[in-house]
Every structure is written in C-alpha cells, then in structure tokens.
Amino acid sequence: MKNINPTQTYAWNQLRNHFLDIKAIHIKDLFFMDKYRFKKNSIVFQDFMIVDFSKNRITKQTLQLLLELARECFLEEAIQDMFAGKLINATENRAVLHTALRNTSDKSITVNHINIMAEINKELEKIKIFSNLVIQGRWKGYTGKSISDIVNVGIGGSYLGPYMVTEALRAYKNHLNVHYISNIDGTDVTEVLRKINLETTIFLIASKSFSTDETLSNANYLKHWCVLKTNNPQYLENHFFALCDNAHLAVKFGIKYENIFKFWDWVGGRFSLWSSSGLSIALSIGFKNFKLLLNGAHAMDQHFLHSKLSQNIPVILALVSIWYTNFFHTETEAIFPYDAYMHALPEYLQQSVMESNGKSVDRNGCLVGWKTSPIIWGQSGTNGQHSFFQLLHQGTFLVPCDFIIPVISHNSVNNHHEKLLSNFLAQTRSLAFGSNYASEKKGFLNYRTEYPNLVHKLCSGNQPTNSIMLKKITPYSLGSLLALYEHKVFTQGVILNIFSFDQWGVELGKSFAEKIYKNIEKEISHESYDSSTLGLLNIYKAWRSR
Known part of the structure; x- marks a missing residue:
C-alpha cells in the first residue's frame, strides 16, 4: 500500500473549505432541497439489505470530494493488494486474508x-x-455419553466474534448449549463449571499462538479439573480441542494432535470467527448454516472488491465516518441493532474498529496529525431509548449512529415487531429533523421568550444516522453485514494511512502485567514502580493477608 498523508491531498484541503460552507446546513434543509435524496443516497445489496445514508450532513459535493480522497489514497489498489495476499500487515510481515x-x-x-x-x-x-x-450424538465423552455442552475458552477475537454470532443466530440454534470463558477473573470459569457436566462437555481452547495468558490460565485450570474428575489424563482426548496455529504447544499442553483445528498467522484474531476459531458457531447452528455465514461474507467481499467506489457500501460508510471524525471532530460512533439477538454486535464492533484503527502513528512511522478511530459504543434498541438517547437528542455532543433492523422477526409476538420498527424509524427521523414545533425562522432566544414552557422540549435535530435494514437475520445476511463492517474498517485504515492489522498497544499492558505478576510475592523497591502502582500493590498485599 502507498503511504500517503491524507491531510496533504488535494481532496482533504478541498474538504476543509467545503466543511466551512456546509457545517451550518441542517439535514432537514438537505431533504427540502432534493426530494430524491433518499434514492440518491441509499444502496440496495442483493435482495435483502438496504443501506440508507441520506440522513447525514453531506451533499453531493461532499461525497464527490470524499471519493476523490479515496482515489488519491489509492484505495482501489489497496483493496486489490489485500485480496491478492500481499503483506499489507507490514509491522508483522503478514498477509491479511480472512x-x-x-x-x-x-x-x-x-x-x-x-x-x-x-x-x-x-x-x-x-x-x-x-x-x-457432535451434533448427531456420535462423539462421546469419557463415560460414553453424547455431548450436550460446548465450552469455548478464548479472549478477544477468539471470544467476541463467536459469541456475537452464536447469540445473533440463536433462532438457528440446535440442542447443544454453548458457553464462553474469556476473562481471567475466576468468576468466569467458576460460573460456567456450575452449569456443565464433564461427562457431556467438550472444551475448545482458542488461541492462535496457544500462549495467550488469560486463555491458557483458564485452560490449565479446566485441564486440572478434568483430570481430578476422571483420575485419568488420557480422557482429555475425549474432551479437549485446540483452535490454534501452534500445534507444538497444544500437544505439549496435552491435546491430541488429531484434536487440533488449524488457523493461520494471516488471520487476525478479530477476524478469526470465519476460521476454525468459529468452531463453536458450527457446533451451535450446524455446519450448513456456518457455510451460509461464510457465503454471505463472501458476497460482500465481492461487492467490496468489484463495485465502483461511488456504489461501494463499505467505502461510503467509511468515508462518511472519516468526514465526521476529522471535520466535525466527533469522538464517538454508536451502533444500535434493533434485534435482541444481536445485542452483542456493539461490543464485537468495539474490538473490530478500535483495536484495528486506534493508532497514533502512520505507516511512515510519523505521529498522525488527524483523527483515526472513533470510540464505538451502543446497545440494542429499544433499551437505549430509555437510557442515553436523551443525550443524542438534546445533549452537546454530535454522535453519528448506525441503526440496524430486520424487516422480518424470528419471533412474531402480537404487534411487537411493528412497534419496534416504528421506534427505529421514529428515532432516525427525530434525530435528523428535530422537534416538529421548532420554529425555523426564530432564533433560540426569541423562541425562549415566546414559548418559555416549551423551550426545554426543543430538539434541534441535525444528528446524523445511517439506517441498515435487512430482510431477516439469517446466517447469510449476518455474514454480509459483518463483512461490510470489516471492509469499512479496512477502508478507513487505508485512507488514514495507518496499519489496521496489528495491535501493539495491547501487548504493552500484557508485558507490564507479566512483570508485576512475577514480583507480586516479592519485596519491591521504590525504584521498581511509580508510587501509585506500588501503593496499590502494597494495599493489595496488606488486605489479602488479614
């Protein structure tokens, strides 16, 4: 990929000037000026997804300049490089081929x-x-019983992706119960062990390197628990499986070689649900549905690879995000899936976006002079409406939002889904257009004088949203949606001139934790740590010893 400072491009400088021209324009004025705005600013993908980006503070010129920015940063060439397996993860000298x-x-x-x-x-x-x-009951535990429970042990991408998908596709779930242990907090493993019977449980140890501390700590505890229960280490082969790229360490741990499912160093952790790291998904919904998930993602891959930039959904959403982050100086973006099964999507996207693009050094090794990743947050609708939507409507922050909803629910209860859809449409409309009774001609002070009792109800609108409507949440449509967000993240990384596929910041905290753990039982000198860390460590020791 070419290493281009985006702020030095012609398009970026034009966008600066353009922003001054339109920053005060209201979304409702944009709709008033163009009755075909929705048609011009929405894209249908196949026959099951529409992405509406019309309720954004953008004009035709905005999009033209943003697309020119993408071209000046050689986005199309970078897309080709990724799909061709070139070593675009340069700091780790790896291809990126999820x-x-x-x-x-x-x-x-x-x-x-x-x-x-x-x-x-x-x-x-x-x-x-x-x-x-396993699903057909032909894989047996050490006492000859069929399997009823799956425990996935992994953290980061080895947890967030598989967990999110198994939750989102609960409508396709079979009889197997799937549990996830990720946290090194002992509560995590303790609570799962209360729910399972070893005789009918298998454990999937998911770690690409097979050396992740949290995962191996939990795995070793579970292995010890299993050996105590069975009094025979040989029975591990009935119950323990590795999802990794390091067969040597997995075998050394005690896992039979035939029980190792491979994934490769060109698969980043946060993109690993498509690999053997997604085995818990295949076990939960069946291989046929797992394959449909892959097929749906492949369909979006082809759209991203072959569509012209102006009709490329991930590219458009990425460019709009860059527009807000770098010109409106927004700090966050919110994700609101109006589907209870998809409640884990915001948490999954937090890692996908922030671990990828939360960087402050560009591909040239220089500190960036522009904004990179926004902070991602969110909750499933309509719960958020009764929590933090107040800030979105009347607060002092500009927060671009993605609203996601299926047309057809898996659970048709009375008129619930019609009411859910009504809320979905009402929120995006009211965020964009504001209060119906707000005067367009009077300033706030005049309004306050004439309508003192209504001023506190005033919602100014002009809050940007994207609406993503799916026909139904299926393995195929979910695969497409997740791939859409992956390619949005990649596009942002290319244009912002950062490496999206490493996570060195994560490694720093790990190295400090390892050092502290090794010294936790020792007398530590004042020179070893700062006064805060040393003070807290000493209080920990004092309170624990009482």
Missing part, C-alpha cells in the same frame, strides 16, 4: 508460493465432519 476463509470461488490464493485454498478447504471439511459427529 477473506480467503470464505472464498467460495475456484480461484486460487497464494501465500509464499502456496495455494492456501487447499488447506482452508481441508480444515473446513474437518470442521464439517467433527461438528456433525
């Missing part, structure tokens, strides 16, 4: 002169065979 995991074409993809599709398809077949064995 898209290959869902490649359903006959096209070969080469990494280091090896066609990786053969390996991927081999691993998919292994997932298919194993998941069918």
Whole structure:
C-alpha cells in the first residue's frame, strides 16, 4: 500500500473549505432541497439489505470530494493488494486474508508460493465432519455419553466474534448449549463449571499462538479439573480441542494432535470467527448454516472488491465516518441493532474498529496529525431509548449512529415487531429533523421568550444516522453485514494511512502485567514502580493477608 498523508491531498484541503460552507446546513434543509435524496443516497445489496445514508450532513459535493480522497489514497489498489495476499500487515510481515476463509470461488490464493485454498478447504471439511459427529450424538465423552455442552475458552477475537454470532443466530440454534470463558477473573470459569457436566462437555481452547495468558490460565485450570474428575489424563482426548496455529504447544499442553483445528498467522484474531476459531458457531447452528455465514461474507467481499467506489457500501460508510471524525471532530460512533439477538454486535464492533484503527502513528512511522478511530459504543434498541438517547437528542455532543433492523422477526409476538420498527424509524427521523414545533425562522432566544414552557422540549435535530435494514437475520445476511463492517474498517485504515492489522498497544499492558505478576510475592523497591502502582500493590498485599 502507498503511504500517503491524507491531510496533504488535494481532496482533504478541498474538504476543509467545503466543511466551512456546509457545517451550518441542517439535514432537514438537505431533504427540502432534493426530494430524491433518499434514492440518491441509499444502496440496495442483493435482495435483502438496504443501506440508507441520506440522513447525514453531506451533499453531493461532499461525497464527490470524499471519493476523490479515496482515489488519491489509492484505495482501489489497496483493496486489490489485500485480496491478492500481499503483506499489507507490514509491522508483522503478514498477509491479511480472512477473506480467503470464505472464498467460495475456484480461484486460487497464494501465500509464499502456496495455494492456501487447499488447506482452508481441508480444515473446513474437518470442521464439517467433527461438528456433525457432535451434533448427531456420535462423539462421546469419557463415560460414553453424547455431548450436550460446548465450552469455548478464548479472549478477544477468539471470544467476541463467536459469541456475537452464536447469540445473533440463536433462532438457528440446535440442542447443544454453548458457553464462553474469556476473562481471567475466576468468576468466569467458576460460573460456567456450575452449569456443565464433564461427562457431556467438550472444551475448545482458542488461541492462535496457544500462549495467550488469560486463555491458557483458564485452560490449565479446566485441564486440572478434568483430570481430578476422571483420575485419568488420557480422557482429555475425549474432551479437549485446540483452535490454534501452534500445534507444538497444544500437544505439549496435552491435546491430541488429531484434536487440533488449524488457523493461520494471516488471520487476525478479530477476524478469526470465519476460521476454525468459529468452531463453536458450527457446533451451535450446524455446519450448513456456518457455510451460509461464510457465503454471505463472501458476497460482500465481492461487492467490496468489484463495485465502483461511488456504489461501494463499505467505502461510503467509511468515508462518511472519516468526514465526521476529522471535520466535525466527533469522538464517538454508536451502533444500535434493533434485534435482541444481536445485542452483542456493539461490543464485537468495539474490538473490530478500535483495536484495528486506534493508532497514533502512520505507516511512515510519523505521529498522525488527524483523527483515526472513533470510540464505538451502543446497545440494542429499544433499551437505549430509555437510557442515553436523551443525550443524542438534546445533549452537546454530535454522535453519528448506525441503526440496524430486520424487516422480518424470528419471533412474531402480537404487534411487537411493528412497534419496534416504528421506534427505529421514529428515532432516525427525530434525530435528523428535530422537534416538529421548532420554529425555523426564530432564533433560540426569541423562541425562549415566546414559548418559555416549551423551550426545554426543543430538539434541534441535525444528528446524523445511517439506517441498515435487512430482510431477516439469517446466517447469510449476518455474514454480509459483518463483512461490510470489516471492509469499512479496512477502508478507513487505508485512507488514514495507518496499519489496521496489528495491535501493539495491547501487548504493552500484557508485558507490564507479566512483570508485576512475577514480583507480586516479592519485596519491591521504590525504584521498581511509580508510587501509585506500588501503593496499590502494597494495599493489595496488606488486605489479602488479614
């Protein structure tokens, strides 16, 4: 990828001037001036998704300049580089090929002169065979009983993605119960152990390196618990499986080689749900549905790869986000899925966006002079409406929001879904247009004088939103939606000239934690730590000893 400072491009400087011209324009005025605004600013994907970005503070000129910015940053070339397996993760000298995991074409993809599709398809077949064995009751625990519970042990992408998908697709869930242990807090593992019976449970240890401290700490505890229960380490082979790229460490841990499901160093953790790290998904909804999830993502991959930029959904959403973050200086973006099954989507996207683009050094090794990742937050609707939507409507922050809803619910209860849809539409409308009784001709002071009892009800509107409407939440449509957000993140990283596929900031905290843990039982000198860390550590020791 080319390393271009976006602020030095012609388009960026034009956007600065353009922002001064339109920053005070209200969204309702944009609709008043163009009765075809919705049609011009929405894109239908296949026959099950529409993305409406018309309720944004953008004009035709805004989009033209943003698209020119993408071209000046050679976005199209970068997209081709990623799909071709070039080493775009330069700080780790790796390709970025999670898209290959869902490649359903006959096209070969080469990494280091090896066609990786053969390996991927081999691993998919292994997932298919194993998941069918477990679901059909033919995989037995150490006492000969069929499996009823799956425990996925992993953190970060080895937890957030699989958990989010299994929750979002609960309507497709089979009889197996899936649990997730991620936190190193002992409460996490304790609560799961209360719900399961070892005789009918299998454990999936998900860690690409098979060295992640939180995951291995929980895995070792579970192994010890299993051996105590069975009094025979050999029974581990009935119950323990590894999802990793380090077979040597997995075998050393005690996992049978045949029980290792591989994924590769060109799969980033936060993109690993498409790999064997998504085994818990396949076990929860069946391999056929897992394959549909991959197919849906592949469909969006093809849209991203082949659509012209002006009709490319991930590109448009990425550019609009850059517009707000760098010109309106917004700090956050909110995600509101109006579907209870999709409650974990905001948490999943927090990692996808902030771990990818939360960087302050550009690809040239220089400190950036522009904003990179926004802070991502959100909640499923309509709960948020009775919590923090007050701030969105009348607060002092500008918060771009994504609203997501299916047209068809998996659970048709009375007129609930019609009311849910009404709230979805009402919130995006009221955020954009504000109070119906607000005067367009009078300033706030005049309004306050004439309507003293109504002034506290005034909602000014002009709050931007994207609306994503899906026909139904299915494995296929969910796959497309998740791939859409992945490619949005990639697009932002390319244009903002940062590396989206490493996470060195995460590693710093890990190294400090390891050092503190090794010294926690020792007498520590004042020179070892700052006074705050030392003071808290000493209080911990004092209180624990009482």
